[in-house]
Every structure is written in C-alpha cells, then in structure tokens.
Amino acid sequence: MDVSVTDTPMDQLAEALGAEMEAVNALIRERMASRHAPRIPEVTAHLVEAGGKRLRPMLTLAAARLCGYGGPYHVHLAATVEFIHTATLLHDDVVDESSQRRGRPTANLLWDNKSSVLVGDYLLARAFQLMTETGVMRVLEILSNASAVISEGEVLQLTAARDLSTDEDIYLQVIRGKTAALFSAATEVGAVIAGAPPERVQALFDYGDALGIAFQIADDLLDYGGTTAAIGKNTGDDFRERKLTLPVIKAIALATPEERSFWQRTIERGDQQEGDLAKALEIMARHGTLAASRDDALHWADRARQALKPLPDHPLRPILSDLADFVVARLS
Amino acid sequence: MDVSVTDTPMDQLAEALGAEMEAVNALIRERMASRHAPRIPEVTAHLVEAGGKRLRPMLTLAAARLCGYGGPYHVHLAATVEFIHTATLLHDDVVDESSQRRGRPTANLLWDNKSSVLVGDYLLARAFQLMTETGVMRVLEILSNASAVISEGEVLQLTAARDLSTDEDIYLQVIRGKTAALFSAATEVGAVIAGAPPERVQALFDYGDALGIAFQIADDLLDYGGTTAAIGKNTGDDFRERKLTLPVIKAIALATPEERSFWQRTIERGDQQEGDLAKALEIMARHGTLAASRDDALHWADRARQALKPLPDHPLRPILSDLADFVVARLS
Numbered sequence: 119m120d121v122s123v124t125d126t127p128m129d130q131l132a133e134a135l136g137a138e139m140e141a142v143n144a145l146i147r148e149r150m151a152s153r154h155a156p157r158i159p160e161v162t163a164h165l166v167e168a169g170g171k172r173l174r175p176m177l178t179l180a181a182a183r184l185c186g187y188g189g190p191y192h193v194h195l196a197a198t199v200e201f202i203h204t205a206t207l208l209h210d211d212v213v214d215e216s217s218q219r220r221g222r223p224t225a226n227l228l229w230d231n232k233s234s235v236l237v238g239d240y241l242l243a244r245a246f247q248l249m250t251e252t253g254v255m256r257v258l259e260i261l262s263n264a265s266a267v268i269s270e271g272e273v274l275q276l277t278a279a280r281d282l283s284t285d286e287d288i289y290l291q292v293i294r295g296k297t298a299a300l301f302s303a304a305t306e307v308g309a310v311i312a313g314a315p316p317e318r319v320q321a322l323f324d325y326g327d328a329l330g331i332a333f334q335i336a337d338d339l340l341d342y343g344g345t346t347a348a349i350g351k352n353t354g355d356d357f358r359e360r361k362l363t364l365p366v367i368k369a370i371a372l373a374t375p376e377e378r379s380f381w382q383r384t385i386e387r388g389d390q391q392e393g394d395l396a397k398a399l400e401i402m403a404r405h406g407t408l409a410a411s412r413d414d415a416l417h418w419a420d421r422a423r424q425a426l427k428p429l430p431d432h433p434l435r436p437i438l439s440d441l442a443d444f445v446v447a448r449l450s
Numbered sequence: 451m452d453v454s455v456t457d458t459p460m461d462q463l464a465e466a467l468g469a470e471m472e473a474v475n476a477l478i479r480e481r482m483a484s485r486h487a488p489r490i491p492e493v494t495a496h497l498v499e500a501g502g503k504r505l506r507p508m509l510t511l512a513a514a515r516l517c518g519y520g521g522p523y524h525v526h527l528a529a530t531v532e533f534i535h536t537a538t539l540l541h542d543d544v545v546d547e548s549s550q551r552r553g554r555p556t557a558n559l560l561w562d563n564k565s566s567v568l569v570g571d572y573l574l575a576r577a578f579q580l581m582t583e584t585g586v587m588r589v590l591e592i593l594s595n596a597s598a599v600i601s602e603g604e605v606l607q608l609t610a611a612r613d614l615s616t617d618e619d620i621y622l623q624v625i626r627g628k629t630a631a632l633f634s635a636a637t638e639v640g641a642v643i644a645g646a647p648p649e650r651v652q653a654l655f656d657y658g659d660a661l662g663i664a665f666q667i668a669d670d671l672l673d674y675g676g677t678t679a680a681i682g683k684n685t686g687d688d689f690r691e692r693k694l695t696l697p698v699i700k701a702i703a704l705a706t707p708e709e710r711s712f713w714q715r716t717i718e719r720g721d722q723q724e725g726d727l728a729k730a731l732e733i734m735a736r737h738g739t740l741a742a743s744r745d746d747a748l749h750w751a752d753r754a755r756q757a758l759k760p761l762p763d764h765p766l767r768p769i770l771s772d773l774a775d776f777v778v779a780r781l782s
Contacts (some may be wrong), residue, residue, distance in 0.1 A: 154602050154606050155605035158602070209567050209568070212563065232608055235544055236608065237605060240601035242601075243594055243598035246590070246594035250587065250590045250594050258590065259582050262578035266575035268571075269574075269575055270484050270487045270572060271487075273484070273489055277488070291486060
C-alpha cells in the first residue's frame with residue numbers, strides 16, 4: 119500500500135482497496151443494468167456514478183481484509199451495501215421532496231416519483247440477489263435485519279418530525295436506523311464473510327455503529343453550518359423541513375418560554391418567516407447546543423476508535439481509526 | 451377436508467388450508483408490528499387486514515402440501531409472499547395516485563406518500579427476514595429474483611405507458627413482471643421447501659406463471675367491464691390513466707387511420723373528453739378485442755390446468771385446477 123500521509127483517510131482507504139473497489143464498481147454497473155427496462159440504469163447511473171464517496175462499500179471491504187478474508191464475496195457484499203444505500207436515497211428523494219443531493223438535481227426532478235420508487239425497489243431486489251449469491255445465511259440475516267431497522271428508523275423520523283417532545287433518545291434511535299444500521303451491517307458482514315471470531319465481529323459492528331452515529335450527528339450539525347453558526351448557501355434545509363435534529367432538540371430542552379413559542383411556531387406549525395433561521399442559530403449559539411452536539415459527535419468518534427482495539431494489527435486499522443476522526447473533523 | 455361442492459375454488463382452498471392460513475395470519479400480524487415505529491402497523495393493518503383474498507399465500511401453502519411437505523416453513527414463505535404483495539400495493543399507491551383499492555381509500559390518502567414508501571420498504575425487509583429464517587438458499591434465490599422481475603415489470607410498464615408502439619409481447623412481459631412473477635414464485639417456493647423433484651417444481655412454477663397471466667388479463671379486461679362493453683361505476687380507470695392493456699393494444703393494431711388518431715389523442719396525448727371511454731369501448735367491441743382478450747385469458751387458464759398434470763394425485767389438485775377456471779370465470 120503506497121499511501122501518502124497527507125491524504126485523507128478516505129483517500130487512503132480508496133488507495134488501499136483500489137483493485138477491489140474497481141471490482142465493486144464493475145459489479146454495480148453489471149447488476150444495475152436491466153435487459154427489460156432501460157430506464158433503470160438511466161436513473162441509477164445518476165446516483166451510482168455521481169461520484170459518491172463509496173464509504174459504505176469500502177467499510178465492508180476493509181472489514182473483510184482486516185479479518186484476513188481471501189475470498190471473492192466481500193465484493194458482492196460491498197455492492198449489496200451500496201445498492202441498499204442508493205435505494206434509500208431514491209426513496210428518500212420521493213418522500214422528502216428534497217431538491218438537491220450531492221449538488222445535482224435529485225432523481226425525482228429529472229425523472230418522476232414513480233421511477234424513484236420503482237427503481238429503488240429494483241436496487242433492493244438486486245441487493246438481495248447479490249447477498250444470496252454469497253451463500254452465507256448469517257450475512258443474509260444481518261442485512262435483512264439492517265433493512266428493517268433502516269425503514270423503521272425512517273418511519274420513526276416521520277412520526278417524530280415536527281413533534282417538540284422528540285428527545286435525544288428518540289433522535290439516537292432515528293439516526294441509528296437511518297444511518298448507523300447500514301454502517302454497522304457493512305462492517306459486520308465483512309467480518310462474518312471472513313469467518314472472524316465473535317469478538318472481532320462484535321468489534322467491527324461496534325465500530326460501524328459508532329462511526330455511523332458520529333457521521334450523522336456531524337451531518338446534521340453541518341446543516342446548520344457546523345459550529346460557526348454562519349449562514350452558508352446550504353444552511354438550514356433541516357430547519358425549513360422542520361426536522362428535529364440534535365442541536366435543535368438540545369435547544370428546545372433549554373428553551374425559555376419565549377424561545378419555546380419560537381420553536382412551536384417555526385417547527386411545530388411550520389410558520390416560518392425571513393430571519394427565522396438566523397434567530398434559530400442565535401438561540402442555539404446562546405445555549406451552546408451546536409458545540410454540545412459537536413462534543414457528542416466527537417464522543418462517538420472516540421467510541422468508534424476504541425472499538426477497533428480487539429482487532430488484529432493490520433495496515434487498515436490505523437486508517438479506520440483516522441476515519442472516525444475524519445467524519446467529525448468536518449466540524450472544526 | 452369438509453368441502454361443499456358449491457363453494458368457489460377460493461373458498462375450497464381457504465377451507466382446506468384453514469389452520470395453516472390462521473398460522474400465516476398470526477405470523478403476518480406478529481411481523482408487521484414495530485416496537486419503534488407504531489405508525490407501521492397502522493398503515494399495514496389497512497391493507498393486510500382489509501379482507502384481501504390471500505390468494506398468493508394460499509398458493510404457497512397448497513403447493514407445499516401438494517408436494518407432501520410436513521414442516522413449518524411454508525407458513526413463513528406464505529407470509530413472505532403476502533408481505534411482498536402488500537409492499538407492491540403500497541408502492542403502487544404512491545406512484546399511480548389511484549384513489550381506491552378494494553373499495554377503501556388507499557393508504558396514501560389516509561396517510562401520505564412518505565408512509566406508503568417507507569412502510570412498503572419495511573414490509574420488504576420483513577419479507578426478506580422471514581424467508582431467511584427458512585434457511586433454504588434456493589428459496590431466497592427464487593424470491594429475490596422474483597422481486598427484481600416485479601420491479602423491472604413495473605418500470606417497463608412505466609416506459610411502455612402512453613406509447614402506442616407497445617405490443618402484445620411487451621404487454622406479456624409487463625404482466626409477467628407485475629403479476630405472474632409473484633404467483634409463480636409463490637407456487638415454486640412451496641414445491642422447493644417440500645423438497646419436490648425438479649419436474650414438480652417446474653410444474654408448479656408453470657402453473658403459477660400461467661395462472662398469474664390469466665388473472666391479470668382478466669383484471670385488465672374487467673377494467674373495461676369485461677366482455678359486455680357496458681360502462682359500470684369502476685369502468686375505465688386504465689383508460690383514464692392511459693395504460694395500454696391487452697384489449698386496447700389489440701384495438702390499436704387493428705385501427706383505421708381515424709381510430710388511430712383517437713388513440714393518439716386519448717392515450718398518447720391524454721386529451722380525453724366526455725364520451726371518449728364509450729367510444730373506446732365501441733371501437734374495441736367493433737374489432738372484437740374484448741372477446742379476443744378473453745380468449746387469451748382462457749388459453750392461459752387452460753395452460754395453468756395442463757401444467758398440473760405431472761403433480762401427484764391429491765385433493766388439492768382439482769381445486770387448483772378449478773381455480774384456473776375461476777380467475778377467468780369473472781369474465782363471462
């Protein structure tokens with residue numbers, strides 16, 4: 119592995135796993151094709167080829183390699199994980215009416231809701247075909263359980279949205295579902311396919327879980343401009359969509375009666391006016407909830423690093439450790 | 451089996467499989483529950499408890515029993531098949547903006563698009579969990595393949611919709627995907643779980659395939675009032691949604707230049723006026739395409755009956771044979 123120390127952990131992973139990631143990409147291209155329905159690769163190419171960072175499949179490959187796997191099926195599982203992720207994005211696009219993802223128009227603006235739902239379903243089916251090809255029952259259990267947890271998390275987010283009684287426990291449950299469940303499944307199946315002993319499987323599950331939580335808290339914080347409380351061009355999407363994320367939940371818990379009215383008007387009733395986002399940021403800065411959320415993200419990143427301890431000494435281990443810092447480094 | 455000869459084949463199946471269907475229903479109720487997201491059973495109860503005929507799970511149970519199965523897992527597979535079917539209905543509701551299903555408001559009017567997509571995803575994940583519990587890899591292959599074919603068929607229907615060049619081959623491909631793929635998977639997995647020899651597995655696959663095709667042609671014909679060409683209160687939904695189904699495809703193939711303009715205006719451009727449905731029915735009656743479609747449905751019902759020949763003599767066999775007539779008897 120010819121890795122420069124100035125590269126990010128993502129770059130280092132990509133370099134270390136280069137040949138296998140090429141195999142994953144080839145498999146993805148092969149399996150997203152449809153003989154009968156040419157619209158399918160049109161829609162999926164948009165997402166699958168859009169320069170996604172491929173973090174999740176790299177986690178699967180890295181976990182398998184770290185556990186000494188020499189077979190071919192970590193590539194199938196990495197493609198499976200990316201297909202599940204892409205299907206989730208497609209279905210999210212339908213439901214959230216979000217207009218931008220990765221800086222491009224979302225699939226449902228270029229095509230329509232129908233295509234997004236059905237092509238997402240197609241990718242899910244392809245994911246289940248791919249994992250079935252591994253012939254390892256435990257892997258199927260893990261990934262079908264993860265799929266159930268992901269959709270439960272999304273439904274829970276739906277019922278929790280706009281509800282000011284949503285607390286940090288519910289938030290954790292939501293982000294475990296919508297993000298961490300696939301991260302932890304990605305790392306766990308890598309260990310399982312390698313035939314790793316239970317404590318290593320558990321270690322890689324714990325790593326993926328904590329990494330996913332840190333990642334999602336950071337993402338939610340970045341939606342408010344990170345900890346600088348400065349309004350950038352992509353700031354405040356969650357606020358406008360009335361999503362209750364960690365810094366807002368913490369601010370609501372500390373709200374004065376006047377602030378509580380503000381949150382009720384803007385989040386619960388959705389009556390938002392110009393200047394409300396700035397006011398929300400000001401309230402959160404005053405209570406220090408952006409900084410407190412960042413501390414939580416750092417805490418989970420640390421848990422991710424600690425989880426790696428039972429794993430064998432391997433060149434990929436320090437990269438995964440650095441990756442935990444990297445997903446929250448975006449915040450400083 | 452205490453079966454009255456005046457019952458329909460559906461009733462006879464329900465009686466013959468009564469105890470097992472109760473086990474299926476109990477498993478469905480158990481697995482559609484969600485500890486974390488109480489909205490899920492709210493949405494699914496609407497569809498799962500709505501008095502659906504449970505045709506697909508009965509096919510799985512019947513196939514397994516016909517092949518002498520004595521184990522418990524046909525119940526899991528029957529629930530799997532019903533979950534996949536229900537997920538498809540939920541996702542169809544989102545995409546088709548249909549306003550009625552089984553005479554009740556569709557899920558997306560009572561709840562919203564978001565819930566329909568995400569709860570459908572949850573049921574798909576639950577389906578994959580259930581089938582994984584059987585521990586039989588071949589069953590997982592069949593059902594994940596069927597899921598891919600189903601979504602391909604739905605996407606193909608999308609691209610074929612409103613396109614007057616859609617021919618009978620494409621139509622067959624679409625209905626194989628949207629309907630027959632789950633029927634044939636339902637019967638095939640019943641045979642596979644029973645450890646049936648290849649020719650019986652093939653026979654039950656062929657039966658499900660032909661039954662599903664006959665069923666869907668009949669359904670599409672009933673949307674135009676069957677062969678009576680009389681306008682009832684539910685007539686013409688497909689026409690209004692500009693779906694190309696068999697009687698219309700046959701009529702377009704036989705169209706005079708003036709009729710072709712009519713189909714271009716109403717189906718291709720969607721410019722529909724009062725009296726257009728009546729005119730469409732009149733054109734189809736003139737060319738005999740409703741009767742010809744009925745003949746096709748009868749032909750597939752006959753193929754379904756013939757497919758049963760290699761199967762052992764068993765009280766369920768004549769019921770399945772009658773069922774093939776029954777799904778098209780709605781047309782006379």
